[in-house]
Amino acid sequence: ELKVENLPKLERMLREKGVEMLPHLYQLTIDGVSNLKFPRLPSVEELRAIDIYEAASLMEGVVENMPCLKTLDIVRIEGLVVLPDQFSRLGSLQKLKISSCCDLEYFPEYVLEGLTSLRSLSINNCEHLKSLSEGVRHLTCLECLRIHSCPELVTLPSNITQLTALRSVRIGCFFTLPYGLQCIPSLRALDIYDCTFTSLPNWLGDFTSLQELEISRCRKLRSLPSSIQRLTNLSSLNIRECPYLKKRCKRETGEDWQYIKHIPEIQLFFQMKPTFCGFY
Template identity: 65%
Template sequence: MKNVKCIDGETYDGVEEEAFPSLEELRVKSLPNLERLLSDEGVEMVPRLSQLRSEGVLNFKVPRLPCVEILYARGIEAGTSFIEGVGENMVCLKTLSIEIIKGSVVLPDEFRRLGALQELYIAECYDLEYFPEHVLEGLTSLRTLSINYCKKLKSLSEGVRHLACLESLMIRDCPALGTLPSNMSQLTALRNISIEGYSTLPYGLQRVPSLRTLDISYCECTSLPDWLGDMNTLEELSIWYCKELRSLSSSIQRLTNLSYLRIEGCPHLMKRCKRETGEDWQYINHIPKLKLEE
C-alpha cells in the first residue's frame, strides 16, 4: 500500500463516478507516495464527506471537497500543494488541525478563504516563525486557536485584531514567542487563555480586555510578573506544576474579580500560600474559592 499514488474511481473495478455516496468520514494513513486523493472533483465521488483525517501522507493534491467541515492532517511536507489546497477546496471547513509539517513553513494566502473556520490547532511545526497578517484577516469566525510546540514561532502578527470571535487561546511550549501583539486589546470576545512551558509569561496577556480564565502550567518561571494585577476582569486563575515558582506577586491583590484560585504541583508556592502562616497567604485570603494541592 505504501506505493499507492492515487485513490479514485479507477482504483476500484466497476465503480460508478459517485463511488462512495454515503461516505462521511475518510481516514488515509501511511501512504507516503500518495499524490492524488479522489478525483479532481472529489465532491462527485464522496458527496457527503464531512471529515477527513490524513497521517503520514506527505504530499497529495486536495480535491474540491466543499462539504468537509473537519480536517486532521499529520505529517506533511512544507511547500507542497496540500496546504494551499485546503484553502482553495475546503471552503466550509470549521475545524482544522495540522501537526508536524516538515520543512520551512509559511501559512499560505489561501487560508484567508477559510471564513467559516471556528477551530484551528497547529502543533509541532518547528520552523513556523510567524502568522501572516493577511491570512489572519480572513479567519473572522475563529473561536479557538491552539499553537503547540512551534519552537521558532516569534510572532502572531498584528493580524490578530481581525479575530473578533476568538474566545480561547492556547500557547504551549513556544519559547521564542515572548511578546503578544499590542492589539490584543481589540480581542473583546477572548475569555480563556492557557499558557504552558514558558520561562517567563509572554508580555501582552494583560492587554486582553475581557479575560475570565487564565491557566499557567509547566512553566519554569520563579515568580509571576507584577502586571498580572492589571488583568482586572480575571475570575479564575489556575497554576499547575510550575515547580520553580517560588512566590506570588503581591499584585494579585488587585484582582478584585478573582473568585477561584487553584495551585497544584508547585511545592515552593504551596509553602508560601499555606493557610494563615504562609508568606503569600495575605495576598490570597480574600479569594472566595481556593484549591491548594501538592
C-alpha cells in the first residue's frame, strides 16, 4: 500500500527505471496530487483518488498504467460533469465509488458499456446528478447499488429491469424514493435510511423477491404501506429510529401490525441517537 498526499507540484512518483521497486503494490491512494503522471503499475488493483482537479488526465493515466484495476474510489474531483471516456476501458473494474463530485450530472451510455465486470456501484453526495443513463443495462454483473444524497436523481433508467444480478440496493437522504426502483425483479435486500418523506409508495409491495428490508432514521415516516403484506418472501424486517412507527408497529395492537405480522423476523429499535446524514 502506498499513499501520496498533499503534493500539488509533484509530477512524477517514480523514475521509469524505478518502477520495478513496486512490483507487488496493491493499493494506491493519491490525495491532492493534481499534476502526477502515473508510472506503469501493473499490479495495482485498488486506487483511491481524492481532490483531483483534472479528471480526464487522471483517468488517462489510470487506464494506461493500471490494467488490473479492480477498485476505484474517487472523491471531490472538481469539474467532473460526466464520467470521462477512459472509464469505458476499465474492463476489470469490480467496485466503483464516487463521492462528493458535486459537478457530476450523468453517466454517458458509451462509458458504461465497458464496465462489464462491475459488481458494486456507490454514488454519494453528487447533488447535481440527474441520470444514470440507459447504459446501466450493460452492467450485467452489478450486484450492489448504493445511492446517497443525490436529490436530483428522481428516476432510475427503465431498463434497470435487465440487471438480473442486482441483489442489494441502499437508498439514503432522499425526499422520495427514485421511481423505477420497483422494476428491479431480482432484488433481495433493500435498505432505506435518513430519508425525509412521510410515506412509502404503495409499489413497495411489488418487490416479490425481497427477503430483507431495513428502514432506519426516517424520522418523518408516519406509516407503512398496506402493500407490504404482499411481500410473502420477506424474512427480515428491521425498523430503526422511526419514531412515528413505534405505536403503529406494536405487536398485535398497532395499526400497521396486520401488514407485517407474516414476517418471521421483526426487529424494532426506536431509541433516538445523535446522527448525521452519512454514507456507509
